[in-house]
Amino acid sequence: MEEIFNYIGENMEMIYFLVLAILLGVEVISNVPAILHTPLMSGANAIHGVVVVGAIIVMLQASPDNYMALTVGFLAVVVGTLNVIGGFVVTDRMLEMFKKKPKKS
């Protein structure tokens, strides 16, 4: 039990971030009109592609002779980049469609 509290205490700053960001996320999108549901989902999908930063860090930490880590890390970078690039391009294409016939809602 003590270890759990220790861990929380050591990471208090990050836990603050976590809690505040959760509330912020709820607040930020609470008034979205229904036509934007799918583009918003797609945009959010691209944003969580930030996980690729973690993949890059993993690769930078891996020692050059650890082939297992290098291979898996390479895969992680590829799929993470797919998430980022694909996500933003798809969102942009969806929103492009809206542009032609402006709607108000």
Place this chain on the structure above:
Amino acid sequence: MSLNILEISYLIASLTFIIGLKMLSHPDSARKGNLIAAVGMLIAILATLTLYQDFDQAKMINYGLIFGGLVVGTVIGTIMAKRVQMTSMPQMVSFFNGMGGACAALIAIIEYQHHQHTTVTGFDGELLVMLLGLLIGSVSFSGSLIAYGKLEGKIKDRVLPMNQAINMIMLGAIIVLIAYQLFVGSTPFQFYILLALALVYGVLFVMPIGGADMPVVISLLNSFTGMAAAFGGFLYDNKAMLTGGILVGSAGTILTILMCNAMNRSLTNVLLGAFGGASAG
């Protein structure tokens, strides 16, 4: 000096994610919001590449592989996203979401290799974060691919007998396995069993849900991947990953509920084929 610049870059990236998400929820500014978030993402990636320092030796091979990975991902991602038909957009989103989940799971796998050399007794927060990243990332990966297959018409709706009961049992097994690793001890064998269970669970979770409800499920899996990314941020004390991930995690959950409301259904109702409510987060 360079470490501070790195932290500032992450702050800017986090801000662009928040602003981007905000602008994405208004029709007039949506496209600009997407662009702003993309710029922030670029800043975060470039800053990590150039400023992150945690090495004692020259690692040309690592940099080569990173750039190779970035180029391969960019080329394939752009081609896929540009070629896809407008009507097939939702499954494309699902596919890319699955890739993000896979990325989070792979990170957890590598980190576990580093981790197991250190002997820790009792509760280990780092291990918990790793296991959750692995679990949620894998569920999101396999679930998203099933959702993709269903929307493409490659996978038919099929309900196993007792699917709901099987899912419950699997979820229970996963929780027990995580608790066991945390409090008793973790070996690679148990770690990979957890990975396998999570992958199968993702399949069984999405399988019974009807094709018309897929957008809701994709949105839910989207928020799962966000959480997995946030656990990665926890692992590295990386605030861009934490904010980006958890923002999507919470916004995605609310969006899922809004989408259900737009269809005049409840989330439980949509997931009924699977089980009554998402407890993985």
